[in-house]
Amino acid sequence: MVWWKHLLVFFFFFTLWEGVAWFTHKYVMHGFLWTLHKDHHTPKYSRFEMNDLFGLAFAFLSVYLIVSGSVELDWRFSAGLGIAGYGAAYFFVHDIFVHQRVPWFKRTQNPYLMALRKAHKIHHKSLDKEDGEAFGFLFVHAKYWPKKSTEPSMESSFKTSKSTL
Secondary structure (H helix, E strand, O other), rough: OOOOHHHHHHHHHHHHHHHHHHHHHHHHHHOOHHHHHHHHOOOOOHHHHHHHHHHHHHHHHHHHHHHHOOOOOOHHHHHHHHHHHHHHHHHHHHHHOOOOOOOOOOOOOOHHHHHHHHHHHHHHHOOOOOOOOOOOOOOHHHHHHHOOOOOOOOOHHHHHHHOOO
8 A cells, every 4th residue: 555545544544533532422421331431520539530441442443453454554554543643632632631631731822722622621511421512522613612802902903003103
């Protein structure tokens, strides 16, 4: 398989995994396997949660695809890397940035990251398996993005007043 096809498969599975994560979060974690996900919605001071088992399951699938596709370097290899890439993004954004399991990136003004954090906080407002919203991870609905200010900034006011002098 040529390198650009590997890239296409990687990005396809990375993007596909957002849909898999949304579906799994909404219908499995907030469904019949709520008992494993419940501790993620419960205030606690533990570094590990039963909810982390979902990440391990996806990691096993990723490793299986990487190993089984590594002999021929076929699509399974790139698919496994795409799933692993999504898992790494999930870990850094969800566990480190949003839930602060490691205290990095506490203060950001990036609109996308602010929207991501807001959507996740709204998701966690519900402490039970029903009435949840915002089940996605990387694709954040527009309603969670910061509203643009209609008032001019101090800098643009200064430029306007200076140009009229």
